[in-house]
Each structure stands twice: as C-alpha cells, then as structure tokens.
Amino acid sequence: MKIKKGKLASFFGFKSQNQEEPIEKNDLPSIDKPIDFGEDAHTGRPAFTDPVIAAFIATGHVADTPEDLSESSTKTEDNRSVELEEQATVAGSFNEKVADIDLETATQEPDMDYENEEHLLVSFSKEQLALSENQLDEFMRVCPGAYGVLISTVDGHELLYLVKRDIPIHKISTMNSSLLALGESIARESSQKLCQFVILENSDGRVVSLRINDILMLTCISSKDTNLGMLLSVGRNTAGDLMKILS
Amino acid sequence: MKQIKFIFTGPPGAGKTTAIATISEFPPVSTDVFSTDGLSKLKDTTTVAMDFGQITLENGQKIGLYGTPGQRRFKFMWDILIQGGLGLIVLIDNRRPEPLKDLSMYLDNFAEFIEQTDAVIGVTCMDIKDTPTLDDYQEFLKERGQIYPAFAVDARSKDDVLFLLNTLLTCLETS
Numbered sequence: 001m002k003i004k005k006g007k008l009a010s011f012f013g014f015k016s017q018n019q020e021e022p023i024e025k026n027d028l029p030s031i032d033k034p035i036d037f038g039e040d041a042h043t044g045r046p047a048f049t050d051p052v053i054a055a056f057i058a059t060g061h062v063a064d065t066p067e068d069l070s071e072s073s074t075k076t077e078d079n080r081s082v083e084l085e086e087q088a089t090v091a092g093s094f095n096e097k098v099a100d101i102d103l104e105t106a107t108q109e110p111d112m113d114y115e116n117e118e119h120l121l122v123s124f125s126k127e128q129l130a131l132s133e134n135q136l137d138e139f140m141r142v143c144p145g146a147y148g149v150l151i152s153t154v155d156g157h158e159l160l161y162l163v164k165r166d167i168p169i170h171k172i173s174t175m176n177s178s179l180l181a182l183g184e185s186i187a188r189e190s191s192q193k194l195c196q197f198v199i200l201e202n203s204d205g206r207v208v209s210l211r212i213n214d215i216l217m218l219t220c221i222s223s224k225d226t227n228l229g230m231l232l233s234v235g236r237n238t239a240g241d242l243m244k245i246l247s
Numbered sequence: 248m249k250q251i252k253f254i255f256t257g258p259p260g261a262g263k264t265t266a267i268a269t270i271s272e273f274p275p276v277s278t279d280v281f282s283t284d285g286l287s288k289l290k291d292t293t294t295v296a297m298d299f300g301q302i303t304l305e306n307g308q309k310i311g312l313y314g315t316p317g318q319r320r321f322k323f324m325w326d327i328l329i330q331g332g333l334g335l336i337v338l339i340d341n342r343r344p345e346p347l348k349d350l351s352m353y354l355d356n357f358a359e360f361i362e363q364t365d366a367v368i369g370v371t372c373m374d375i376k377d378t379p380t381l382d383d384y385q386e387f388l389k390e391r392g393q394i395y396p397a398f399a400v401d402a403r404s405k406d407d408v409l410f411l412l413n414t415l416l417t418c419l420e421t422s
Contacts, residue, residue, distance in 0.1 A: 154280040178296040181278035
C-alpha cells in the first residue's frame, strides 16, 4: 500500500493544497523541484515557483520581506530584530546562500494575502521532525484502520502528515482548525473545561482532532476497522509524545 | 421575532472581531487562535471559524452578528456563515498595500449573497493611512457597477459600528 508522506521543510514553507508528493528522507528537503505555494489569491497564478525561493525555503532561513513588514506590521523595529534573532537561533545553522536568497525575497512585491506568505514563524529542527515522523509511523502501525494522521497548526497550516489515501491534506488541516476552535468554544460556552477531542463519527469511519500544544494539533483519520476507544487512546498518547518533541 | 443575521467580513486585521466585540450585548463567542504564519507580524491571533455576537434594537429586534475568518483558505466558512444572512458588512484595512483589490476580492467572493441581500463597506485605519480616499472607494465601486455605502470607521467605536449596522438596515428596508 502506497503511503504518502509530507513534511514542512525543516524550518519553513508550507505546501499548497496540491502538494502531496512524497518527500525523500534527506538531510535537507529536496530543492530539485520548485515548491508550489498554490495560487495567488487575486491573480490565480502560482504564488511562488522560483527555484531560488524553493532553495531559500529548503535551507530554512527565517526571512523578512521588508516592504511587507513596513507596510503592514505594527511592531517596532527593535521587536522585529529581536524576533528574527530568536528565530535564527532556533532554526539552526545556515549556509552563505542565505544572504543572496534574502535579497531575492526582499525585492518581492508585498503580498496582500497573508496566507500566501511562504514561511511559518515557528520552526523545528530536523531531529524534531524526524522524531515526529517516527511518532506518526508508530501511530499508523498501531492503528491498522487508520489511513491518515496529520500534524497541523491551529490556524490551519499542515506541518507533517502520513496518508494512505488521496485526501486533500490542506483542506483537512484548514477545516479541522476551525472545527477544533469551535469545539473549544462550545465547551467554554457549555461551562465545561478543556476540550480534549473533537470527534467526527461517520458511517464508514471517523476523524478525531486534538491539541498538541498552543499552536499545533493532531488529526487522526480512520475507517471503522479501528475501535474508537483505541483511536482516542493512541491519538492522545501520540499527541502527548509530540508535545514533548515539538515544544 | 426572528433574529436577523448580519455577517462581517474583510481581510485579516481589518477589525471584524473587534467590531463585533464593540457592540455585542454579551461577550462574543470567538474562535481566535495563535497565528503561525506571516500574519503574526501584524497580529498575534486570528479567527479560524467564526465570531458570534448579538445586539437588540429598540423595537426588540435581535441582530446576530457573525464574523468570518479573513483568510481566503477559510472560504468554506464564508459559505457556511452567509446561510440565512440578510446583509454583509465588509471591513477594509486601509493600511494594507492594495485595499481596493482587497475589497474587490470580498465583493467577488460574496457576489451572489450581496445580490440577494445588501452590503455596506467600512474602511478602518484611515487615520493611519488616508489613501485610498473614500472618493476613491466610491469611484472604484462605480467602475464595478456597484453602489454600496462606504464610510471611514473605527472598529473600536460603538457609534461607528452601529452606524454601519443602521445603514445596512436602512438599505435593506428601502431596497
């Protein structure tokens, strides 16, 4: 059975909804193929296909687009430089190409649609991603009926996923972020405390979403072959392990 | 008396959540989560499902106030939230690089809904960046063959937000 794996580049870049090809397990994500960030919200044309940009993403540098920031940011220059410094420390070492690539991104047109900005401002090391991928592998192994497991951000960006069927990961990560947020709001309004799971029980399967931490969530998709209790239990354990890995 | 439903939409950071919170008679239900992408340079949180608030008019008519997420990837929520809606309030952040293009995007995506109902436009942050001007907005709408009221508003001002609501109600009554 073919398993599709997808992961965010070690530091940045989230894929478009159409980008679900398997990624080789190299030290750095492959830069042979330009990363498709989907279409521009206004023109419908691809947002970024430049291989230089793809290389920039692959090396994991936290870049700014100064025009973007100057026109849209309300933060001070001091705060921004501190934030960048912190991100650089977390993101790891870079090669000298970064300076040139930085210049490339600095000359881009400011993007009106923030969702087309190609980098997340959270970053994880290769080790963290590798360990997370192991967790997802283990989840799929333990739950035989599971055909999809996905780590995504709470605002709808997929980070790492493992799927056995052709399902739209980008849509699922976006929609589940809404669902989890709604579930948590309903819990609050019902005078109940922390929402633990949001469960979609369907005629031939189930989708379970739960939080990993403040910014990440886990979605587990399975057929009816996996018992609900097992799915919840393994899902919770996996989320707990991921919380330790991805903190 | 059946509740009327108005929807607030617009780009991220325009003030939708703030506007609803400003006039809602109860603390609005919000689904804000941390931003993890470029939007976090502008604001720490973003709405990923909906905002919900309510206001009661003097005649006892209740108006449900629904806020959409601003990002286009949440379009599926826009389609859900407009169901049963009677009018749209589009908030545009004038600080953004191309506010008129933003407006165009939302008018296009909600075109069918607006055609059956009505809309008003609130332009926020004009005190920070005063171009395009309101005349520019009107000219832009005229070129699109659309006529909607457009005002400069502060989403934190109860009077301003209520003014938008009253304008929309008036448009609906007279159409």
